[in-house]
Amino acid sequence: MRIAIAGIGHTSFGKSTATISELLFEASTQAITDAHTTIDAVDAVYISNFSSRFSNQCHLPSVFASLWKTNKEIIRVESACASGAAAIKEAVIAIESGLYKTVLVVGVEKMTATPTEIATEILATAGSQEEMKHGATFPSLYALIAQRYLHTFGAKEEHLAMVAVKNHKNALLNPHAHFHKEITLQDALQSPLIAAPLRLFDCSPLSDGAAALLLCAEDIAHQFTATPVFLIGIGHDVDAIELYKRKDLTTMPAVVRAAKKAFIMAERTPKDIDLAELHDCFTIAEILQMEDLGFCEKGQAKIALENGITERGGSLPINVSGGLKAKGHPIGATGISQAVEIVQQLQERAGQRQIKNARLGLCCNIGGTGSSAFVIIFSR
Amino acid sequence: MRIAIAGIGHTSFGKSTATISELLFEASTQAITDAHTTIDAVDAVYISNFSSRFSNQCHLPSVFASLWKTNKEIIRVESACASGAAAIKEAVIAIESGLYKTVLVVGVEKMTATPTEIATEILATAGSQEEMKHGATFPSLYALIAQRYLHTFGAKEEHLAMVAVKNHKNALLNPHAHFHKEITLQDALQSPLIAAPLRLFDCSPLSDGAAALLLCAEDIAHQFTATPVFLIGIGHDVDAIELYKRKDLTTMPAVVRAAKKAFIMAERTPKDIDLAELHDCFTIAEILQMEDLGFCEKGQAKIALENGITERGGSLPINVSGGLKAKGHPIGATGISQAVEIVQQLQERAGQRQIKNARLGLCCNIGGTGSSAFVIIFSR
Numbered sequence: 098m099r100i101a102i103a104g105i106g107h108t109s110f111g112k113s114t115a116t117i118s119e120l121l122f123e124a125s126t127q128a129i130t131d132a133h134t135t136i137d138a139v140d141a142v143y144i145s146n147f148s149s150r151f152s153n154q155c156h157l158p159s160v161f162a163s164l165w166k167t168n169k170e171i172i173r174v175e176s177a178c179a180s181g182a183a184a185i186k187e188a189v190i191a192i193e194s195g196l197y198k199t200v201l202v203v204g205v206e207k208m209t210a211t212p213t214e215i216a217t218e219i220l221a222t223a224g225s226q227e228e229m230k231h232g233a234t235f236p237s238l239y240a241l242i243a244q245r246y247l248h249t250f251g252a253k254e255e256h257l258a259m260v261a262v263k264n265h266k267n268a269l270l271n272p273h274a275h276f277h278k279e280i281t282l283q284d285a286l287q288s289p290l291i292a293a294p295l296r297l298f299d300c301s302p303l304s305d306g307a308a309a310l311l312l313c314a315e316d317i318a319h320q321f322t323a324t325p326v327f328l329i330g331i332g333h334d335v336d337a338i339e340l341y342k343r344k345d346l347t348t349m350p351a352v353v354r355a356a357k358k359a360f361i362m363a364e365r366t367p368k369d370i371d372l373a374e375l376h377d378c379f380t381i382a383e384i385l386q387m388e389d390l391g392f393c394e395k396g397q398a399k400i401a402l403e404n405g406i407t408e409r410g411g412s413l414p415i416n417v418s419g420g421l422k423a424k425g426h427p428i429g430a431t432g433i434s435q436a437v438e439i440v441q442q443l444q445e446r447a448g449q450r451q452i453k454n455a456r457l458g459l460c461c462n463i464g465g466t467g468s469s470a471f472v473i474i475f476s477r
Numbered sequence: 478m479r480i481a482i483a484g485i486g487h488t489s490f491g492k493s494t495a496t497i498s499e500l501l502f503e504a505s506t507q508a509i510t511d512a513h514t515t516i517d518a519v520d521a522v523y524i525s526n527f528s529s530r531f532s533n534q535c536h537l538p539s540v541f542a543s544l545w546k547t548n549k550e551i552i553r554v555e556s557a558c559a560s561g562a563a564a565i566k567e568a569v570i571a572i573e574s575g576l577y578k579t580v581l582v583v584g585v586e587k588m589t590a591t592p593t594e595i596a597t598e599i600l601a602t603a604g605s606q607e608e609m610k611h612g613a614t615f616p617s618l619y620a621l622i623a624q625r626y627l628h629t630f631g632a633k634e635e636h637l638a639m640v641a642v643k644n645h646k647n648a649l650l651n652p653h654a655h656f657h658k659e660i661t662l663q664d665a666l667q668s669p670l671i672a673a674p675l676r677l678f679d680c681s682p683l684s685d686g687a688a689a690l691l692l693c694a695e696d697i698a699h700q701f702t703a704t705p706v707f708l709i710g711i712g713h714d715v716d717a718i719e720l721y722k723r724k725d726l727t728t729m730p731a732v733v734r735a736a737k738k739a740f741i742m743a744e745r746t747p748k749d750i751d752l753a754e755l756h757d758c759f760t761i762a763e764i765l766q767m768e769d770l771g772f773c774e775k776g777q778a779k780i781a782l783e784n785g786i787t788e789r790g791g792s793l794p795i796n797v798s799g800g801l802k803a804k805g806h807p808i809g810a811t812g813i814s815q816a817v818e819i820v821q822q823l824q825e826r827a828g829q830r831q832i833k834n835a836r837l838g839l840c841c842n843i844g845g846t847g848s849s850a851f852v853i854i855f856s857r
Contacts, residue, residue: 148535155528155602156557159718159848163605168734170713172563175553177536183552187567194574222535225543333550338539354548468539 100189101318101325102475103199104132105437106309110425111275113305117152117207122164124307124430125203132311132321139311140197142171145184145204147428150219152207161203170197177223177464178378180204181308181432182471186333188312198314204434205307206427216303223465225339236300236379238340238466240292243381245346247294250396252384254294258285259402260380261298261422267409268419270449275304275425299380304425308434326443330363330474332356340466347396349467352389356461359472360391365457367391370413370474372442372452373459374435377420386461387415390472409452417442417450432462436473443477480569481698481705482855483579484512485817486689490805491655493685497532497587502544504687504810505583512691512701519691520577522551525564525584527808530599532587541583550577557603557844558758560584561688561812562851566713568692578694584814585687586807596683603845605719616680616759618720618846620672623761625726627674630776632764634674638665639782640760641678641802647789648799650829655684655805679760684805688814706823710743710854712736720846727776729847732769736841739852740771745837747771750793750854752822752832753839754815757800766841767795770852789832797822797830812842816853823857 106127149155158171176183181204188200221229268274288297318325332355377383387398407415418438439458441447486507529535538551556563561584568580648654668677698705712735757763767778787795798818819838821827
């Protein structure tokens, strides 16, 4: 059975005065409204949220039940920054089991009310405490990955900066993006050093936001939309949480395996993909994923960047939404936000961001340093 | 399709020097060993854990991957104190979808290393922040429920105490129980007042522990065990997180609805149940569940208690494990621990705790003040 997307919802990403409940409500209302239906048509809900510490709130299933005055079956799932795709996976499985016909997936995180030093501590709970106690927070772990990558493949800091410049430029066209600020290669290369070689513009921000998808069984998709998009492949894989256990820092094995599963299920190859939303929590992550997903040979992402392949006008636009880097990265929402962008593009309603003739799109959502990975392929 | 239990695992509950990783590993090793198999036979894992704040660790899927040197598909689920049953539900759905044949479910919480006042704050994240900001932590919310129940049905504090005395007595026979301490009705009634009418012995403790179940499709159960037990019914329901929104404090509507779903799926009635593990986070909760699950008429639980119906030797033994009250309540493990007890009883390997001729057992796992509820029915 194919799973159809019946509706989508997406709040603004950035610094918001809304509470986590209000964000949840806004995104889910949009998805339900987009499907021209009501909460009564929803059989179950999966909520994606990374850490209860940001908002001092666990038990979001009952928060949602209260918001919507409903007793739909609701469960929260978590797999660090890949929580959003994990929730999509659970919804897909539940529809395929025959238990439900229509499942709402909603992801949320409210991060900006937390002081940055506390936020860094909270983010570090997604990593190995053995590594973190030595001060290895995520910027420094991704810096190690970047160091090794640049060294091994002769790539330069300019290539990292090209990802940031592209994604900031793309975000100018996205009304929901956290940043609407064009930057130059020089801006990126001269921005403050965070953990060498990563600079400020290599890092995604702390954001507030929520995103939602209403999924349904293919046979009832017409009840909700005249232009259904289908989820035709999903791959999930995991790896050890410690970066030091990885034999080769220039690849994320869980991404490679998740992609293989998704492409097999979708009966497609990387060449068939028209556009992709990748998980650029740090610029180096987008580069690794370009290769691990099979869009370039290992070490060749720099050439693709130099040739503008992944720009809006290139042959494989990546992160036309602005990506985590510039659209923002409210953790629990991110995997679902990626899917929302791809669905909008495939339905040709992405406004100024529209990529022409996009028929097949891919999302890659990862957790930690890629130790959780999900790849999802959508087709119109 | 029926779901079979291939293996079970359970650590000691109580104060442990083990880390959360060690607890996860111990319970999962036991379940896999009990099924006479290896991790290679496991297709996927669902991890139940309530709050990352206790152990400073989110992203348990990758922690598990590291512990087991595996790349099985792993996701964490959470629904407050009902997280364990939520993980069982996701495993059942995934097997029914045909995606997996064998799924490990493991729940864990490591609570005793956290100072009690901080633990109380963390537990309060399972409730409405609107209520909690007025100081309404869970003991006081359950106290309101108990006040109303005693007033409405003419029950007495002695009836609450009877639950505590019974569960402490039962725990004497459970080597994994947090407490091995027999108490008298007088002990309970003279214990310090926590939130009237609830006293110390009306409250479950903070515990460390983990529990695991290996579930599989019925057609392969014989590969793992000669005495399979089957999950024949599961019901899930939710309610608003705020207690003040509940029209009648003497019933938990989500429990009533979850039970109805489980009994319909199992094609059984409450009269068919031979023993049950109920969610006695506070003694009043066991009393409400006796009625909400259909074991007694509303307001009649006191008579069942007076007549010893729910004692080990009664016609419907409840919480022969010792319950949350005396076995302990490591939150993420609790729902799975309940299932482990029922499976052991149905397989006639509960040792000194064995209830004769137990053929049908029920678990009720709730979150918050019953705003998440799961009812699961097992048959041998």
